[in-house]
Amino acid sequence: MTKPATRIQQKNRTAILQAALDVFSQYGFRGATVDQIATAAGLSKPNLLYYFPSKAAIHVALLSSLLDLWLDPLRDLDPDGDPIAEILKYAAGKLDLSRDYPRESRLFANEVLQGAPRLSDGFPALKTLVDEKAQVIRTWAESGKIADIDPYHLIFLIWAQTQHYADFDVQVRAVLGHDDPYPKAAEFLDHVLRRTLTP
Amino acid sequence: MTKPATRIQQKNRTAILQAALDVFSQYGFRGATVDQIATAAGLSKPNLLYYFPSKAAIHVALLSSLLDLWLDPLRDLDPDGDPIAEILKYAAGKLDLSRDYPRESRLFANEVLQGAPRLSDGFPALKTLVDEKAQVIRTWAESGKIADIDPYHLIFLIWAQTQHYADFDVQVRAVLGHDDPYPKAAEFLDHVLRRTLTP
DNA sequence: GTCTATATCCCGATAGAC
DNA sequence: GTCTATCGGGATATAGAC
Numbered sequence: 001m002t003k004p005a006t007r008i009q010q011k012n013r014t015a016i017l018q019a020a021l022d023v024f025s026q027y028g029f030r031g032a033t034v035d036q037i038a039t040a041a042g043l044s045k046p047n048l049l050y051y052f053p054s055k056a057a058i059h060v061a062l063l064s065s066l067l068d069l070w071l072d073p074l075r076d077l078d079p080d081g082d083p084i085a086e087i088l089k090y091a092a093g094k095l096d097l098s099r100d101y102p103r104e105s106r107l108f109a110n111e112v113l114q115g116a117p118r119l120s121d122g123f124p125a126l127k128t129l130v131d132e133k134a135q136v137i138r139t140w141a142e143s144g145k146i147a148d149i150d151p152y153h154l155i156f157l158i159w160a161q162t163q164h165y166a167d168f169d170v171q172v173r174a175v176l177g178h179d180d181p182y183p184k185a186a187e188f189l190d191h192v193l194r195r196t197l198t199p
Numbered sequence: 200m201t202k203p204a205t206r207i208q209q210k211n212r213t214a215i216l217q218a219a220l221d222v223f224s225q226y227g228f229r230g231a232t233v234d235q236i237a238t239a240a241g242l243s244k245p246n247l248l249y250y251f252p253s254k255a256a257i258h259v260a261l262l263s264s265l266l267d268l269w270l271d272p273l274r275d276l277d278p279d280g281d282p283i284a285e286i287l288k289y290a291a292g293k294l295d296l297s298r299d300y301p302r303e304s305r306l307f308a309n310e311v312l313q314g315a316p317r318l319s320d321g322f323p324a325l326k327t328l329v330d331e332k333a334q335v336i337r338t339w340a341e342s343g344k345i346a347d348i349d350p351y352h353l354i355f356l357i358w359a360q361t362q363h364y365a366d367f368d369v370q371v372r373a374v375l376g377h378d379d380p381y382p383k384a385a386e387f388l389d390h391v392l393r394r395t396l397t398p
Numbered sequence: 399g400t401c402t403a404t405a406t407c408c409c410g411a412t413a414g415a416c
Numbered sequence: 417g418t419c420t421a422t423c424g425g426g427a428t429a430t431a432g433a434c
Contacts, residue, residue, distance in 0.1 A: 031229035160363035
């Protein structure tokens with residue numbers, strides 16, 4: 001049972017995952033249908049279910065590969081770097097994720113919004129990482145290298161503000177028009193964080 | 200056809216809308232079932248459909264009453280008030296909405312996240328209001344009363360940061376534990392905005 | 399106005415030929 | 417590996433008695 005992994009198998013599997021990402025991120029788990037995903041992947045429905053045993057299995061496969069990607073920029077926060085530069089770099093990296101992986105952001109948002117029924121397994125690891133990095137930021141604050149702020153709410157600010165541009169894309173575009181909002185968003189976030197963090 | 204509106208009718212209608220808010224906000228439109236809503240409202244499924252012609256009609260009724268509530272604090276932004284105090288008051292009011300109406304926030308988030316198929320009618324009015332208030336903030340910035348920032352991204356920051364605590368509630372609690380996060384969130388948001396806006 | 403029973407449709411998953 | 421055909425469950429909505 002150690003999958004041989006033909007080239008054609010690999011190709012179909014990734015086509016399915018890409019199509020499922022499109023469909024799940026737009027319609028949510030319940031709202032998505034296997035038929036939609038199969039059509040988007042260029043396969044028939046039974047053929048799709050030859051590669052994945054169920055609709056839920058595809059969803060799990062997507063989610064489990066997602067959390068790591070999502071937390072990577074935070075992992076890179078360096079306790080020995082320059083505090084403000086490190087936090088700005090983190091926020092910029094997170095904003096790049098929203099710009100480059102909006103579907104993944106919306107998949108994640110859909111899941112958390114509905115109580116994270118299939119994701120809550122990942123929360124302990126998330127908490128561990130956030131606790132660790134929050135402690136780094138707190139140390140910076142206590143040593144006076146940055147302003148005295150709550151590190152957890154700072155992290156929430158960065159999450160909320162960056163993910164907003166991916167998750168609420170239609171609303172952002174309804175207000176701003178269809179020009180790329182990311183350059184100005186990056187500039188604004190930079191301004192906010194510099195002001196917030198300066199001792 | 201001008202509904203007589205018996206007391207019992209009013210009571211059932213509001214019970215249905217409250218129950219539907221619970222269910223839709225947690226499971227999304229497709230994920231919610233009429234049976235769930237009926238049970239939560241203490242009615243049988245056909246009886247529920249005596250009050251509303253369809254599942255979609257309930258959803259529409261909820262959404263259309265929602266946008267007004269959601270935009271009220273922004274409407275109150277007074278061009279003749281003290282700039283920084285006005286913006287802080289707006290942000291605090293919006294955060295109160297997240298605390299007091301988390302289900303409404305999640306209903307809205309579910310809808311926008313999925314492309315706002317049933318809400319896009321409201322976007323023009325939303326844009327008009329945002330444009331108007333952004334112009335107020337821009338005028339404040341140009342007169343040097345606040346820092347020179349982009350008013351639209353400032354509004355997005357306030358939306359994103361305040362709604363985050365309602366929409367991503369499970370994630371916030373997974374990180375912070377189950378204590379009420381709002382007092383510290385309010386304090387933090389206040390700090391961020393004062394720093395951001397000071398000329 | 400409220401119920402039981404049911405029509406009708408859609409969806410996930412399977413059977414089985416090729 | 418891929419297809420057509422179909423099963424079986426569950427959902428929305430309706431029929432019709434009370």
